[in-house]
Amino acid sequence: MSEEKGVIYRISGPVVTAIGISPRMYEVVRVGNEGLMGEVIELHGDQSVIQVYEETSGVRPGEPVIRTGQTLSVQLGPGLLTKIYDGIQRPLPELEKTMGVFITRGVDADGLDLEKNWNFNPVVKVGDNVASGDVIGTVQETTTIEHRVMIPPGISGVVKEIKSGDFNVTQTICVLDGGDEIKMMQKWPVRTPRPFTKKHAPEVPLQTGQRILDFLFPLAKGGTAGIPGPFGSGKTVTQQQLAKWSDADIVVYIGCGERGNEMTEVLDEFPHLIDPKTGEALMNRTTMIANTSNMPVAAREASVYTGITIAEYFRDMGYDVALMADSTSRWAEAMREISSRLEEMPGEEGYPAYLSSRLAEFYERAGRVETLSGGDGSVSVIGAVSPPGGDISEPVSQGTLRIVKVFWGLDAGLARQRHFPAINWLNSYSLYPPSLDQWYRDNIKSDFPEIRTQISSLLQVEAELQEIVQLVGSDALPVDQQLTLEVARMIREFFLQQNAFHDVDTYSDLKLQYTMAKAILSFQEESKKALAGGSALEDVVNVPARTDLMRGRFESGYEDRIEEMLDDMSKQIADTMETD
Amino acid sequence: MTGKEYRTITDVKGPLVFLNKTEPVAFGEIVELRLSDGTLKNGQVLDTSDDQVIVQVFEGTASIDKQTGIKFLGDVFKLPVSKDMIGRILDGAGRPRDGGPPIVADEMADIIGAAINPYSRQSPSSFIQTGISAIDACTSLVRGQKLPIFSASGLPHNDIALQIARQAKLVDSDDDFVVVFCAMGITAEEYNFFVHDLERTGALENACLFVNLADDPAVERLITPRLALTAAEYLAFEHDYHVLVIYTDMTNYCESLRQIGAAREEVPGRRGYPGYMYTDLAMLYERAGLVKGKKGSITQFPILTMPGDDITHPIPDLSGYITEGQIVISRELHQKGIYPPINVLPSLSRLMNAGIGDGKTREDHKSVSDQLYAAYAQGRELRGLVAIVGEDALNERDLQLLKFADIFENQFLRQSRDEDRDIGKGTLDYAWELLSNIDTKYLVRLDQKWIDKYHPNDKKN
Numbered sequence A: 001m002s003e004e005k006g007v008i009y010r011i012s013g014p015v016v017t018a019i020g021i022s023p024r025m026y027e028v029v030r031v032g033n034e035g036l037m038g039e040v041i042e043l044h045g046d047q048s049v050i051q052v053y054e055e056t057s058g059v060r061p062g063e064p065v066i067r068t069g070q071t072l073s074v075q076l077g078p079g080l081l082t083k084i085y086d087g088i089q090r091p092l093p094e095l096e097k098t099m100g101v102f103i104t105r106g107v108d109a110d111g112l113d114l115e116k117n118w119n120f121n122p123v124v125k126v127g128d129n130v131a132s133g134d135v136i137g138t139v140q141e142t143t144t145i146e147h148r149v150m151i152p153p154g155i156s157g158v159v160k161e162i163k164s165g166d167f168n169v170t171q172t173i174c175v176l177d178g179g180d181e182i183k184m185m186q187k188w189p190v191r192t193p194r195p196f197t198k199k200h201a202p203e204v205p206l207q208t209g210q211r212i213l214d215f216l217f218p219l220a221k222g223g224t225a226g227i228p229g230p231f232g233s234g235k236t237v238t239q240q241q242l243a244k245w246s247d248a249d250i251v252v253y254i255g256c257g258e259r260g261n262e263m264t265e266v267l268d269e270f271p272h273l274i275d276p277k278t279g280e281a282l283m284n285r286t287t288m289i290a291n292t293s294n295m296p297v298a299a300r301e302a303s304v305y306t307g308i309t310i311a312e313y314f315r316d317m318g319y320d321v322a323l324m325a326d327s328t329s330r331w332a333e334a335m336r337e338i339s340s341r342l343e344e345m346p347g348e349e350g351y352p353a354y355l356s357s358r359l360a361e362f363y364e365r366a367g368r369v370e371t372l373s374g375g376d377g378s379v380s381v382i383g384a385v386s387p388p389g390g391d392i393s394e395p396v397s398q399g400t401l402r403i404v405k406v407f408w409g410l411d412a413g414l415a416r417q418r419h420f421p422a423i424n425w426l427n428s429y430s431l432y433p434p435s436l437d438q439w440y441r442d443n444i445k446s447d448f449p450e451i452r453t454q455i456s457s458l459l460q461v462e463a464e465l466q467e468i469v470q471l472v473g474s475d476a477l478p479v480d481q482q483l484t485l486e487v488a489r490m491i492r493e494f495f496l497q498q499n500a501f502h503d504v505d506t507y508s509d510l511k512l513q514y515t516m517a518k519a520i521l522s523f524q525e526e527s528k529k530a531l532a533g534g535s536a537l538e539d540v541v542n543v544p545a546r547t548d549l550m551r552g553r554f555e556s557g558y559e560d561r562i563e564e565m566l567d568d569m570s571k572q573i574a575d576t577m578e579t580d
Numbered sequence B: 001m002t003g004k005e006y007r008t009i010t011d012v013k014g015p016l017v018f019l020n021k022t023e024p025v026a027f028g029e030i031v032e033l034r035l036s037d038g039t040l041k042n043g044q045v046l047d048t049s050d051d052q053v054i055v056q057v058f059e060g061t062a063s064i065d066k067q068t069g070i071k072f073l074g075d076v077f078k079l080p081v082s083k084d085m086i087g088r089i090l091d092g093a094g095r096p097r098d099g100g101p102p103i104v105a106d107e108m109a110d111i112i113g114a115a116i117n118p119y120s121r122q123s124p125s126s127f128i129q130t131g132i133s134a135i136d137a138c139t140s141l142v143r144g145q146k147l148p149i150f151s152a153s154g155l156p157h158n159d160i161a162l163q164i165a166r167q168a169k170l171v172d173s174d175d176d177f178v179v180v181f182c183a184m185g186i187t188a189e190e191y192n193f194f195v196h197d198l199e200r201t202g203a204l205e206n207a208c209l210f211v212n213l214a215d216d217p218a219v220e221r222l223i224t225p226r227l228a229l230t231a232a233e234y235l236a237f238e239h240d241y242h243v244l245v246i247y248t249d250m251t252n253y254c255e256s257l258r259q260i261g262a263a264r265e266e267v268p269g270r271r272g273y274p275g276y277m278y279t280d281l282a283m284l285y286e287r288a289g290l291v292k293g294k295k296g297s298i299t300q301f302p303i304l305t306m307p308g309d310d311i312t313h314p315i316p317d318l319s320g321y322i323t324e325g326q327i328v329i330s331r332e333l334h335q336k337g338i339y340p341p342i343n344v345l346p347s348l349s350r351l352m353n354a355g356i357g358d359g360k361t362r363e364d365h366k367s368v369s370d371q372l373y374a375a376y377a378q379g380r381e382l383r384g385l386v387a388i389v390g391e392d393a394l395n396e397r398d399l400q401l402l403k404f405a406d407i408f409e410n411q412f413l414r415q416s417r418d419e420d421r422d423i424g425k426g427t428l429d430y431a432w433e434l435l436s437n438i439d440t441k442y443l444v445r446l447d448q449k450w451i452d453k454y455h456p457n458d459k460k461n
Ligand SMILES: Nc1ncnc2c1ncn2[C@@H]1O[C@H](COP(=O)(O)OP(=O)(O)OP(=O)(O)O)[C@@H](O)[C@H]1O
Pocket: A229, A230, A231, A232, A233, A234, A235, A236, A237, A238, A386, A420, A421, A422, A498, A499, A500, A501, B320, B321, B322, B349, B350, B351
């Protein structure tokens, strides 16, 4: 290439125009005397338009722009877990070493530690036929996660040589007959989805331990969910709860244009949190991407792609991966900012016309798939959305809701009442229950779907009754409807409300959720009987055992005692009849 | 670094000057403009190419003509910083305003401010006692937090900010705060109010002021908070100070931002504000915090007035999306004559949990705070109901809660401008006393063990 090096013609914030090179779209280039990292995002006559991932102040026209020949890629291999990266996969601890506590610029850092040795255990032998995606060996990456080293996409052949022992990620561990040298590290361009054989329908729920999510609005493994909500309504807390407690094998957490302190919190907390499934620190299954609101917007734009590529890579090993992006609105805003610098024709509210297709492409990278090697893996994507003024009629919310199958709508009113999680049970939805119900019947209880239906219809009925109560007061209702209101209140306060910061309440498994839901329904049954037998409603709802049952959920060992508490409650409710 | 002077202005539009045929000019470079009458103005490069340079003029473009000479100073905007800034009053561009000598630079600091590496941050967790019960009990502030005051015109947000600045202290150390005060487009009267108060209490000696008033150039407001934060960072991270940054009024800052956007004919975002306003504000607010290995800290108290008292307006909305909670001032409480008129219900401190409890404030703090909040919220809701159905329709519990809402406002919230309540005796014990107006059986948010320990066992039990 004769035109490897060009010069800067124009600088406008994060967008730089170069002349004298003819790079490919999405090629990475080095900009200016400091060699700032940038990516070509538009070709325009003899001009190449570049988004720069670092601060551009002080850069002048005439400074050099150098092609690298590479598109924006991530390094994939052992060493991704427990890491925290910026939007372009630079490890933040490495940046601290070279720059100090403030992020300056012009520093490059590898995503993977190229020096570190990993113990590679081959699972193929000389003479085996291998193809793209096949696992050729494993590395114990963290105490819980076995890293499966795969043949990169597009490569296949017969194993000519296979090694065993300690190697770093750039050393050859396998040679194929065609001469391909396989290393533990592979690179993948972030804007291209990694290949798989086919998509499966999701049939297994992603269990999150969050009652309202699992029970009423479940997400499937490989599914997509959007969490829109105004500021302070609980998007981040919900995403962090999912990162902590969902039963995925791997978690990729993207802090996209949000607060620095929130990432620090995750970093501080996760190493001390224990995975209920494995008994190991949650950090061992987690990779974090942090491109906070004050870090360069172009890198923010890239951060979601960096994250989802890492997620797909683990999916290809046959793992269930859950990816959280907080907040996709900041990503969309980064697109908008870049687009306006490009002077593109704006669509709705200044967002580029391609906003909805970018959103769709991103969520399309979720799914439960048959991997190239015939295994089963999934990427579930949960995106927070931050609509201006909390009004979801705006383009990012609307674009998201058109694609995702689960909508967890956060509600400012509920947050203000400190009803957490502030998910509105009346307008939220999940389209997955029909495909998951068989799983619940087989694995939890045969009537699980019916119990769910009863609980959600009680909430619907409550909403209708509340309209009447607003007009005439609750005393004017017949006693059976007053009971319905009490039962619904129990659903809200005992079941839907869940304190993320309480050691015990923070997580309930599906069996416990089912038992709690049944408890509410049996309260309803017993009370109906008692009322028919002449008890006063006041006495029925105030039996002490009911308070114990409701408060008990904050105590450890609750799942062992709940049946006993239920018996007490039934007895006490029945007793209200005799005293009358 | 005095380069060549150009007289190649082609267009002047709003606060922007367009010129061509220059040597290569750096993005963000500082510019000096010399008008034909010798007046000097300053500006900064917003867009640069071989053919055209766009300069934003801080003092506004009045009187600029095609003869105006433009010099590029070869560097981005830097502020001379030194410890001697404490006790000084500077203007909105960082020049002395108090008649004193220029600041002798210990260092020249880039005012844009690099982002703190999230990995290098330390989670804020030290409780700051403000002496204001509503804040200390319900929306506790911690060192390193950014907690804005959402107010509206005509409300006493300045008094509250000053009271916090005067009374803020850490319960677990004697470290004092240094106040960096940043005025953006406020009136001379408001400014005098601040300065007199700081003088009266001797706080001025421990403060550094950056002042851009209503009649100072609007575009200059875009750099004033950056200067203030640059000074704050220098004091916090080079000299171990705990810095409290108060800036007022963020609304004026955002108006200037909108003005620049309009002059550049950018596609506007919501209600005419630039689409990048979120990021721009984050570049200010995120300069709060603590970093590993440094003793100092930056705590931010931005004040903003909500246009039309509307919390969904882009200025409070985008701020709320970045800051770690908000303190909301209520016109209704103000009209009832209650100071400080803080509505705790929409107020929130997201870092509160990390800063309170045993060993920090008191073991019962969370419990008391939840109970106060719940009881007051229910009491207020009942006021609405009573207006329709009358008090007769209420049961005993509701009557008590209804009464409590008044007690809470008139006794717990209400305090005088120089009343500095201690978190233990002055705030939490007082809360228990007031809560004892409600039967214990209705105080469901209080743990029994705290009731046993702290409840002032009145007759009702
Ligand atoms: N499940 C929960 N349990 C207890 N408290 C909660 C829960 N969810 C939210 N909260 C409370 O609400 C506050 C705000 O939540 P969060 O930070 O998640 O809001 P957000 O929607 O992410 O806001 P923003 O858009 O500004 O980032 C938390 O600090 C916490 O006090």
